[in-house]
Amino acid sequence: MTDQKASNDLRVAIAGLGSIGSKIVTALDQGIEGLALSAVAVRDPAKHQAFLSGLRHRPQILPIDQLGDAADIVVECAPSSQLRAIVEPAVKRGRSAVVVSVGGLLDNFDLVDLARAKGGRILVPTGALIGLDAVNAAAVGTIHSVKMVTRKPIDGLRGAPFIVQNNIDIDNLREPLKLFEGSARDAAKGFPANVNVAVALSLAGIGPDRTQMQVWADPTVTRNVHRIEVEADSARFSMSIENIPSENPKTGMITALSVIALLRKQRATLCVGT
Ligand SMILES: NC(=O)C1=CN([C@@H]2O[C@H](COP(=O)(O)OP(=O)(O)OC[C@H]3O[C@@H](n4cnc5c(N)ncnc54)[C@H](OP(=O)(O)O)[C@@H]3O)[C@@H](O)[C@H]2O)C=CC1
Ligand SMILES: O=C([O-])CC(=O)C(=O)O
Numbered sequence: 347m348t349d350q351k352a353s354n355d356l357r358v359a360i361a362g363l364g365s366i367g368s369k370i371v372t373a374l375d376q377g378i379e380g381l382a383l384s385a386v387a388v389r390d391p392a393k394h395q396a397f398l399s400g401l402r403h404r405p406q407i408l409p410i411d412q413l414g415d416a417a418d419i420v421v422e423c424a425p426s427s428q429l430r431a432i433v434e435p436a437v438k439r440g441r442s443a444v445v446v447s448v449g450g451l452l453d454n455f456d457l458v459d460l461a462r463a464k465g466g467r468i469l470v471p472t473g474a475l476i477g478l479d480a481v482n483a484a485a486v487g488t489i490h491s492v493k494m495v496t497r498k499p500i501d502g503l504r505g506a507p508f509i510v511q512n513n514i515d516i517d518n519l520r521e522p523l524k525l526f527e528g529s530a531r532d533a534a535k536g537f538p539a540n541v542n543v544a545v546a547l548s549l550a551g552i553g554p555d556r557t558q559m560q561v562w563a564d565p566t567v568t569r570n571v572h573r574i575e576v577e578a579d580s581a582r583f584s585m586s587i588e589n590i591p592s593e594n595p596k597t598g599m600i601t602a603l604s605v606i607a608l609l610r611k612q613r614a615t616l617c618v619g620t
Contacts, residue, residue, distance in 0.1 A: 356612060357384035359417035361410050361432045362424030363394050365594035366446055369602035370421060370609070375401045378606070380613025385416040387424075387432070414439040419612065421605060426450030426538050433457050437466030444469045444605060448542040449534035452554055470550075471608040474598035475543040475572060477585040479620040481550040484578035492557045494530070494544050497522065497564040497571040501595040508536030508561075522564040530557040537561055539596045543572055551576070570598045 358374055358381050360367045367386070374383035383403065387410040388394050398404055406416060410428060413420045414436035422432045426447035433443040437460055445451060448470050451458075461468050472478045481492070500516050503509060508526055509516060516523065526536055530544040531554035541561065548557035564571075569588040576583050589598025611617050 355380055355382040356419055357382055357417045358419045358421065358609065359383075359385040359387070359405075359408070359413035360421045360423060361387045361413055361428065362422070363388050363397065364423065365592040365597045366602045366605065367421070367423035368397060370423065370605050371397075371401070371405070373606045374609070375403060378610055378613075381419075381609060385413055387413055411435045414441045417441065419444060419609070421609075422446060423605075426542075430454050430457070433468065434460065437461035437468065438464050440465040442467040442469055444471060444608065446471065446473060446542065446601065446605065447538075448473070448545040448549070449538050451549075452531055452534055452545060469608065470546050471601075471604045473543055473546055473604050474570065474587070474589050474601045475546055475574075476587040477574065477583070478546060478550040480581070480583055480585075481547060481576060482620055484576060484580050484583075485551050487578060487580045489552050489576060489578040491575075491577045492547060492551045493559070493575045494547060494557065495560045495562065495573045496541060496544070497562040497567050498540060499567055499569070499591070499595070500563055500565055502570055502591060503537070503540060503561075503563050503596075506537045506540055509563075511536075516563045519563055519565045522562050522566060524560055524562050526559070526561040528559065530554040530559050533559045533561060547574065570596075 360371050383405050385406040385408045391407050410432050419442045420436040421444040429447050429450035436443045530548040533541045534545050544559045548554040571588045573586040592599045
């Protein structure tokens with residue numbers, strides 16, 4: 347009975363065992379209906395030995411470009427620089443790739459065509475954001491504008507290319523400073539580890555060039571705060587979320603939970619929300 351059930355399970359592989367990947371591995375190891383953890387890819391296996399040894403069912407450790415051989419669904423939870431190496435081989439084999447480094451998709455959009463040609467899929471979770479169901483629905487009609495404002499504590503922004511290249515001192519700020527205003531596409535270039543959410547929002551709605559965004563460094567907040575306003579022919583809505591940072595201060599805790607929720611839907615009998 348157990349073997350029969352296991353053979354029907356969708357196999358899931360995780361690339362990256364940081365703040366997001368390790369939570370997803372733990373959830374899969376504890377059990378998600380119809381799914382089984384088959385493999386992981388890490389940069390330095392020795393560093394993750396203790397974590398992997400503590401799992402009930404130890405997955406294979408594979409190079410990132412081989413995860414698609416061992417899984418039906420490959421979940422990318424690594425830096426965006428690794429996105430292509432993870433997603434391309436998976437979709438080439440007709441697998442599904444769940445992408446969290448969504449900003450990296452903009453420079454690798456041919457992967458969507460590749461997935462289409464090979465019968466693969468690219469799934470973008472709502473991640474650290476809110477309300478992509480409503481944005482998807484509004485986009486079936488006409489969306490006139492999408493505006494997003496992100497405020498992060500200093501720890502969550504340190505090292506972003508936009509800050510480094512423009513030599514901006516954020517460490518001595520006493521009040522909020524608007525760092526950037528422009529398109530989601532340009533925001534993703536300047537803040538690749540900070541505004542994946544804006545790119546996800548743009549792909550759900552009116553695209554990365556028309557989605558407008560501001561990024562603030564804010565020493566008065568302790569959470570990653572995202573506020574969104576959408577004006578459409580079907581509705582006007584405002585949404586906001588205040589994310590508690592995970593052990594990676596750039597990444598909200600809810601991001602891993604969003605991926606786990608997406609994975610649960612893959613085989614769930616009752617699915618709620620679009
Ligand atoms: N879509 C969304 O809403 C959000 C997306 N993100 C994005 O998600 C991604 C992951 O974030 P997070 O988990 O916080 O990042 P972490 O830095 O915590 O973890 C990244 C992991 O990737 C591993 N890694 C790095 N290089 C390689 C490689 N060459 N091969 C295999 N593994 C590798 C790291 O290995 P090691 O442990 O050895 O260093 C680490 O385990 C980031 O791109 C981030 O910007 C973040 C928040 C929200
Ligand atoms: O966690 C967050 O609040 C958002 C984030 O880092 C991202 O979009 O990359």
